[in-house]
């Protein structure tokens with residue numbers, strides 16, 4: 001069941017719509033060209049998590065692609081309206097998806113809506129079970145984002161067909177998820193997640209607490225969950241670092257995760273069939289970091 005609320009200047013709190021009825025023009029450039037942006041955020045007990053960070057990234061994505069979208073107040077009102085109209089959101093975690101497209105051809109106005117649905121149990125189960133991941137090439141150099149801003153790397157655009165194709169490829173090979181690598185061999189991100197690794201001892205075996213994520217200027221999406229976790233982990237005494245990260249660094253880590261707003265921290269069991277750390281350390285660190293994340297959300 002999905003609850004749908006359109007952002008509409010004539011309805012300041014947003015306009016509730018029937019999700020089973022036609023609602024988007026067939027000429028909408030979000031449909032015809034994938035020309036638009038989105039955000040997916042988690043709602044717990046009817047309250048959206050990290051709303052400020054998601055609205056800020058939505059605005060940054062809009063700016064990168066010269067798209068005029070409704071302001072943060074209009075989004076917030078529509079989100080609260082959609083959650084209030086979803087009784088299940090009180091006791092089940094929900095995904096809140098914000099979408100803005102360039103609108104119908106010639107209309108010169110964005111189409112914008114909020115959709116709320118319950119989190120799939122399969123996704124939630126990956127937090128417990130962990131993931132077998134495969135590395136796949138994205139085909140770009142890690143410095144392309146600055147040289148080619150028209151690629152819109154770093155914007156959360158609707159053009160996720162490649163990301164979904166990568167996931168289907170992984171599933172057909174028996175893996176659960178993907179980590180993209182750049183042409184120059186660096187770790188980038190998952191199709192729907194950021195990559196995180198941890199060290200709990202240094203090269204000489206002394207204890208450390210170090211979290212590392214790939215550098216943001218490699219054309220990856222700045223993850224709001226990784227950002228929230230880093231802020232909480234710093235306060236809890238973890239050292240934080242940004243890449244470059246290589247596939248060897250992931251295999252050398254004591255634990256590694258795919259991290260994102262809905263699935264949260266999903267531990268990586270194997271990469272291309274090679275174990276990452278040990279099951280015991282993965283479990284302890286996942287519990288510790290998940291607790292930190294829960295405080296911040």
Ligand code: PLP
Pocket residue numbers: 040189190191192193194220221222223224225226259260261262
């Ligand atoms: N990278 C990509 C490509 C994503 O699609 C996502 C989330 O959907 C992320 C990273 C993680 O972002 P967040 O933590 O804000 O959900």
